Amino acid sequence: MRQLSVSTIPASWRISLQPSRRAVRASGVDPRARHDLWRALVLGEQFVLSRSLVHFERIARPRSASQATTFKAAALAARARSPFADPGWHLSWGPTHIGIWSWDKQRLEALGVPPGSWVLPESLLDAPPAEDGYRLLVRPEGYEGQIWTGGELAASRFWAARPDPQDIAVFRRSAAHSGEAAAPALPGSSLTRAGLAAHQAIASGRFRPVHLATALSALLLIPLAFTAGGYLRTAAELNAVRAAQSAFAEAGADQYQALELYRNRAQRLALYRRELDVPNPLAAAADIAEVAATLNAQISAFRIESERLTARLTGPATLEPAELASALEARETLQDVRLSRSGNTPGWDIEARVVPANAVRT
Structure with a gap:
């Protein structure tokens, strides 16, 4: 009996188990190829975001014995650190850190990405x-x-x-x-080159009647495969929800004890905060001025009130919010930095919490 290997299978028969991928650029969403319709129905459709549409930050991985608690803390950090008002995000888990890729959901919807779609930054496709x-x-x-x-x-x-x-x-x-x-x-990674290579691989095989019969059989099986795929996805999601509920139940007692311990210690620490944890506004002002000089920006407004700092920086058009946020958060006197922009006005509004320069950053 002849053994069938991958090299003996015609190129038109080879099926990749990857989902259908559509590139999302600043100009809009690339159209879906005709031969990717069955892939989108069976394996799902993935929208790959251009690097120009996403923001990246990295945080230390939270220390927790519960996987559900760690994921919840990472999701809260992703929402707090994103520069967008209504962000979507993807978490890249590493051994010691978590990469946070965030994007503006409203902008993606305006470009043609349906709400709740499977979204992935293009940077994650690279080795x-x-x-x-x-x-x-x-x-x-x-x-x-x-x-x-x-x-x-x-x-x-x-x-x-x-x-x-x-x-x-x-x-x-x-x-x-x-x-x-x-x-x-x-x-x-280039979706255009990958799609062209796949199209050429399929077109290089010679068309035979058996190929037509295979294609018709696959077309008839698409509804059944779509139903089976939906059932499997639903079952997987149900199992994930059950696992999360079990994890939350196990961590409930530990979380309650930790909360009580935190409250008791917070009351005791509040007695010393007035004398030992008074931030110096001049240190924060110096840090803002140094960041502005490094990025070729100017300070047009600055104010500190009740340990909250508000400022406005205007700079070149190439000033990136990620670069500005990273430079500010690297300062010891600034925490909880948030950037915002009012309409189409130039510059960025900065809000941050002022802490002593020798305080322990959390």
Whole structure:
């Protein structure tokens, strides 16, 4: 009996178990290919976001014995750190840190992405580098700089045009990374090239009657496969919900004891806070001025009241919110930094909590 191997299977018979992927760029959503209809019905449809539409940050992985508690804490951190009013996010779990990719859900809906869709940033389609350090990737809408540490993505920055050495130096300073001033641009993931290669692989096989019979059989089985896939997805979601409920029930007693202990210690610490935890407004003002000078920006407004700092920075059009947020959060006197913009006015409004320079950051 002849053994059938992958090399003997016609290219038109080979089926990839990957979902249908559609690129989402600043101009809109790419149309779905005709041959991807069955893939979207059976395996789902995935919207791959351009790097220009997403924001990246990294946080330390919360320490908790409960997986459900860790996931809840990470989700709260993702919402708090996102610069968007109504963000969606994707969490990339690493051994010691969690990468937070967030985007503006309202903008995606305006571009044509249905609410509740399966969304993934295009940066997650690339394989990690063999060594830690800085690398520059070519994207369909620009360039992405990445810094890897310990096998994890530590920082990411997007430029519409190829960055010069000064832009790269500012990015590395904001990520506390040192290395060469420039690196060669590597080709990133390209849905256009991948789709063209798949189309050429299918078209290269010679058409035979048996292929037509196979295609008709697959077309007849699509409704059954779609129903079976929906059932399997529903069963998987039900099992996940049951597992989460069990985890919450097990962690309930520990969380209650921890809450009581926190309340008792918070009452005792409140007695010392007035004398020992008074922030110095001049230190915060100096930090804001240093960040503005580093990013070639100007301070147009500044105010500190009841340990809350509000300021407004105006700078060049290339000033990225991720770069500004990272530079501010690196300061010891500023915590809970949030950025916002009023309409189409230039500059960014900054809100932060002022803490003593020698306080322990949480």
